[in-house]
Amino acid sequence: MSTQEFSSSNIPGIDVEPVSAWLAGNIADSEPPFTFDLIAAGGSNLTFRLSDSGGRQWALRRPPVGSALATAHDMGREWRIMAALGEAGNVPVPEMVAFCGDHSVNGADFYVMGFVEGRILRDQDSAVDMTPEQAEIATQSLLEVQVAFHTLDLDEVGLGDLGRREDYVGRQLKRWRRQVEAAGVREVPLLIELHERLSAAKPAEGAPAALAHGDYRFDNTVLDDQWKIAAVLDWELCTTGNPIADFAWSLQYWADPDDELSFLSDPPTVLDCFVRRGEVAERYAAQSGFDLSHLPYYAVFSWWKQACIVEGAYARRLKGMTGGMETTGDVHDIARRVDTMLAHAADMAAGVL
Numbered sequence: 001m002s003t004q005e006f007s008s009s010n011i012p013g014i015d016v017e018p019v020s021a022w023l024a025g026n027i028a029d030s031e032p033p034f035t036f037d038l039i040a041a042g043g044s045n046l047t048f049r050l051s052d053s054g055g056r057q058w059a060l061r062r063p064p065v066g067s068a069l070a071t072a073h074d075m076g077r078e079w080r081i082m083a084a085l086g087e088a089g090n091v092p093v094p095e096m097v098a099f100c101g102d103h104s105v106n107g108a109d110f111y112v113m114g115f116v117e118g119r120i121l122r123d124q125d126s127a128v129d130m131t132p133e134q135a136e137i138a139t140q141s142l143l144e145v146q147v148a149f150h151t152l153d154l155d156e157v158g159l160g161d162l163g164r165r166e167d168y169v170g171r172q173l174k175r176w177r178r179q180v181e182a183a184g185v186r187e188v189p190l191l192i193e194l195h196e197r198l199s200a201a202k203p204a205e206g207a208p209a210a211l212a213h214g215d216y217r218f219d220n221t222v223l224d225d226q227w228k229i230a231a232v233l234d235w236e237l238c239t240t241g242n243p244i245a246d247f248a249w250s251l252q253y254w255a256d257p258d259d260e261l262s263f264l265s266d267p268p269t270v271l272d273c274f275v276r277r278g279e280v281a282e283r284y285a286a287q288s289g290f291d292l293s294h295l296p297y298y299a300v301f302s303w304w305k306q307a308c309i310v311e312g313a314y315a316r317r318l319k320g321m322t323g324g325m326e327t328t329g330d331v332h333d334i335a336r337r338v339d340t341m342l343a344h345a346a347d348m349a350a351g352v353l
Helices: 016-026 075-088 132-150 168-183 189-200 243-253 277-288 295-318 332-349
Strands: 003-005 035-039 046-051 057-062 096-100 110-114 210-212 221-223 229-232 239-241
Touching: 016 096, 016 110, 057 075, 075 096, 075 110, 132 210, 132 221, 132 229, 132 243, 132 277, 168 189, 168 239, 168 243, 168 295, 189 295, 189 332, 210 243, 239 243, 243 277, 243 295, 295 332
Parallel strands: none
Antiparallel strands: 003 035, 035 046, 046 057, 057 110, 096 110, 210 239, 221 229
16 A cells, blocks of 8 residues: 655644644554554555554544535544444444544544554556455455445444435435536536436435445455455445445446556556456346346446546645645546546436436
């Protein structure tokens, strides 16, 4: 796992002295001084590899530096979800260690959880040495875990009041359009047109409301040495919602070799060791028992939503907000990618919306 290393006086997102004092008082048997390495993956909530002088390691997670979506960066909510799942035991998550809600310590809520060692499939290089047998184990584990949290009894695990259970897609359509319009950086007429068409064509929800991770894919999980999911990470977008829509979102990350466009720039699943996206969908349908007849609609919705999220990233970059991450390249390439995604969604919408 790559990291960006900072000196103790230059760690965006970490006020070293008060945070170190808090850690020493709240993590049993920890041995200061602590070091903090920013894990260079994603630009949303920040995750640091936290180490003490004795060699013990944890992960420290906090909101990005600068303004952000309130619900996406609610540390207390993310902590609550993972703590509940850890206690229930049927969805693998890191051990939750300590939560800090005192903003005088670090300017924002943060929490500490166990650091789960293993392999994260972020790109082709991270999976290039996998055999078909290993890829099959990883694929099956990825599906089994998603079906597990899509069929959880929310009330039984203490998450029954996490959010509204009805009209997940309608809520998402309103939320992401509102975020784009609030940013106000440019006119995106195709985004608005697709929003209207998606709103008018919403299918009936074909499965009971479930825990929707919001961004479930290989690179938000850690594989153990047996190629099974050891931990699911990044629950920041989790809510109560339609599991079919949540699966459809995940499925767009499962790129096939002949795809012209992918959610990821270098997706590992294009490698020959992995099965193709259509088979993944068939397996999920068989294991979940859900009717996926409206999957084409949810695919269009997923690309529209991804375009909205990337448009938000464009707006933040224009304002100089990087969330503590280093950035390179032409910022306007982000806007061009949004336009490409919307055009792709519009092509997919033919005969669907």
